[in-house]
Amino acid sequence: MAGFFITFEGGEGVGKTTQTKLIADKLRGLGHDVITTREPGGTPLGEKIRSILLKGDVDKMEPMTEALLFTAVRNDHVNQVIKPAVQSGKIVICDRFFDTTSAYQGFAHGLGIDRMEELYKLSVGDFKPDLTIIFDIAHDKSHGILTEMNRFENMGDEWLSKGAQGFREVAKLHPERCVLMDSVGTIDEVSSRIMKIINEKLGL
Ligand code: TYD
Secondary structure, eight states: OOOEEEEEEESTTSSHHHHHHHHHHHHHHTTOOEEEEESSOSSHHHHHHHHHHHSSOTTSSOHHHHHHHHHHHHHHHIIIIIHHHHHTTOEEEEESOHHHIIIIIIIISSSOHHHHHHHHHHHHTTOOOSEEEEEEOOGGGOOSOOOSOOTTGGGOHHHHHHHHHHHHHHHHHOTTTEEEEEOOSOHHHHHHHHHHHHHHHHOO
16 A cells, blocks of 8 residues: 655744654654655755755855756655655655745746746656645744754845745645645644644545
8 A cells, every 4th residue: 555745845944854753753653654854855866966955155056957956856856765665655754845946946036836847747747745734934933943054044034935925825726735834833732733634634
């Protein structure tokens, strides 16, 4: 029996990474076989490209170059890690996936959400997450857990607010798999909220 592919998406400093680990543990506690992964990254090649993407000057590369590099990482990651795990019955939780490309490169950088979705289809095909939880938070209300800032976090508040808006557009476009979730609250409150969504949507 196939497993499930769940993605966590949203702006900066919204607690996705903490929740990825916590939710994986909760699902393991219920007897599921769970792996966690992230983008950009997830494979040795992906982790190398991650450091090219996240380090250095804000304007060191063209938006389309960025989009193509994220897409290259994704192709490697889906084929080598995510798909085989889901096909063998595991639950895969991925901290960011292609909706970030739509929100950030597509909407915030202005390349177009539709074009980023075409790029995804070209590289990955019809394989999609079963459930995408978008952590919504006003950018100025982020939990303040940004420590060492990456290239994207250095793009400025206006750009990051646009990214957050991009995620809301994505949620509107794909109501069948996306849930826009309020991410304000304690770690426990948010994780209970996520478990409730996972239970309602996937019956886990
Ligand atoms: P990361 O440290 O994982 O950020 P976070 O903890 O906020 O998830 O860095 C990933 C950065 O890469 C993040 O700022 C968003 C950016 N990004 C894109 O711009 N496009 C993409 O497709 C992906 C996957 C990430």
